[in-house]
Amino acid sequence: MSTHAFSPPQRTLMGPGPSDIHHRVLLAMAKPTIGHLDPLFIGMMEEIKSLLQMAFQTQNALTLPISSPGSSGMEACFVNLLEPGDKVIICQNGVFGGRMKENALRCGAKAIMVEDEWGKAIDLNKVEASLKQHPDAKALAFVHAETSTGVQSDARAIAGLAQKQGVMSIMDAVTSLAGTPVEIDEWGIDAVYSGTQKCLSCVPGLSPVSFNECAQSVISGRKTPVQSWFLDMNLVMGYWGSQSKRSYHHTAPVNSLYALHESLRMLEEEGLENAWSRHEQNHQALRAGLEVMGIQFVVDSADRLPQLNAVAIPEGVDEAQVRSTLLNDYDLEIGAGLGPMAGKIWRIGLMGYASRKRNVLFCLNSLESVLLGQGLSLDAGAAVKAALAVYQ
């Protein structure tokens, strides 16, 4: 066997993540590797912690990136906060609530499910009722931005209900962070995890997390050891904690952290609120164009995520063929549906660096061409015109 160098094409990434990555971030990652205990590296880790506090809008000291993808950030929250026999209320309105249940069960916890239809926001009344029915619940877990359906739920209100009952809140902010307001301290979220490959526009593979003092005291006061050695925050803190006294836990993914540092710097330069506005504006432009093409959104307008546009596949269209033509002829990736949504929806991401005018127009034109090729009757050029009007 003799393999060749891998030469990936320059795709436009408008699926559910990874999103487009700015060359500043890619080049940061190619800088020379230094040791994971090097004082210069430790200085950079401190900056990452501060920048993540900015992104999460929190003062939580325990704010850092886990050295593995968002899925393990979810696992880090569950295995650190739950012990066997604990009861946790989990809101499910898509794939990721179901994954939370899997995690809770594997911790030996009891999962009380509050279910909503896929594509609908979490129903606050059901959450309130479940909290009242289960006053002994230790935590309430929910997904802020469901990547599988493009719906966002009212995180502030959900966390408020949990707080009123003295129940900890665990929030999935994988797709929301930096794309739509996430305000950990203001909302009173106790534990949160995210991913780097969505609206932070960094490479996949890291999971920023943040725990407030209440969550920290739950972790340090556990009766049983955390079932994961790698994700045990008591140990992780020994490495990420105080700058003056770092101890070896695992070897940090040095170059991926260079990338995260640079992507967070770009967010800082733009300003968090400007990033939120940009995501909203590009979403409105894409929406205007799609509507002209007769493509319907799956989610009610009030609950739509600007960074993840879930739309129904027009009738008579071979959806897999459309996606593969977009990928092969246009180097444009859009996402398929997951689970029960497979074959029924597309997920068009406008996340991070992918959320820009050029991508909106490129996507509308490319999709229009491919749908015209499949015989749909469309007013050519009208979609882009409608989108452009939004930018004026």
Place this chain on the structure above:
Amino acid sequence: MSTHAFSPPQRTLMGPGPSDIHHRVLLAMAKPTIGHLDPLFIGMMEEIKSLLQMAFQTQNALTLPISSPGSSGMEACFVNLLEPGDKVIICQNGVFGGRMKENALRCGAKAIMVEDEWGKAIDLNKVEASLKQHPDAKALAFVHAETSTGVQSDARAIAGLAQKQGVMSIMDAVTSLAGTPVEIDEWGIDAVYSGTQKCLSCVPGLSPVSFNECAQSVISGRKTPVQSWFLDMNLVMGYWGSQSKRSYHHTAPVNSLYALHESLRMLEEEGLENAWSRHEQNHQALRAGLEVMGIQFVVDSADRLPQLNAVAIPEGVDEAQVRSTLLNDYDLEIGAGLGPMAGKIWRIGLMGYASRKRNVLFCLNSLESVLLGQGLSLDAGAAVKAALAVYQ
């Protein structure tokens, strides 16, 4: 707060890892990100699997990189193969055997420890006795190359003893893989994990693992679910398994996998046996130079790892000062001792791309200068001369 771009110096990495990384690998990582379900990416994943089979010298179908550092490769082996109540024999002769114990206990397993002095190879007689005393043990776990002490144990013999008793073997090959012979099939190892930042000279953050059919059947026949959702090989296989039918599990660290692909390609180009010989030759040259300087190895010559040279700190030397001068004035990182070895030894790595003549000579000269500066009486230039003689 306004942060600056991080600009790491060009260190020479001769600690216990990460090791020097070739620019081919760093540049591969900066290539444009594509989707983790992109057919082109999936094709590259297939090549990584084949290349890892070459590196591990195995035909095991279940050979792939876990999307997180070596520590979680260890955890992946333990949480997949052990269930609560299982008994596992663990050989400990350094830090990492102790970490295995931690992992086993967190799985609810019972750990039978076979302890050897730090810096000594695992005693085969003790292993044999423990296997006889515990015929009901499910697995025997051991570290092939102890990164904390620079000792290698006789993996073939240890695995042979386990096999004779019908006990599965789990091997830590974090520091050995690609630096010294590792022959999974020939030795009959059932499960093995490694890291990317040692002799593969790739970025830290991934953990290659391999499970044979026996280990696979143990995993698929479990009575209880794997306690980690993220590391559950039954699920990971759905993503890494058959090329024709990939299902989403987690978002793979796309760009880090580009880097691994390129580093494995470089290993393939050199040839695995040539890589082993190179590590051995550079070790002999460094050894010759260090001995001329009066620096003693900690490990008996028969059990030394060529890629990790653990040496006693000469008397009268401020060891932390030496390391920090090497780092600050020479951009040269060497490793400190861990645990009971802290303050007593240095660990000089010659791993992967760091295992080259230039590094051997640079390290000897730099160390000589710094030790002369601390007042040691040395025959200046003699160390390099002795090293050069080895290359002739």
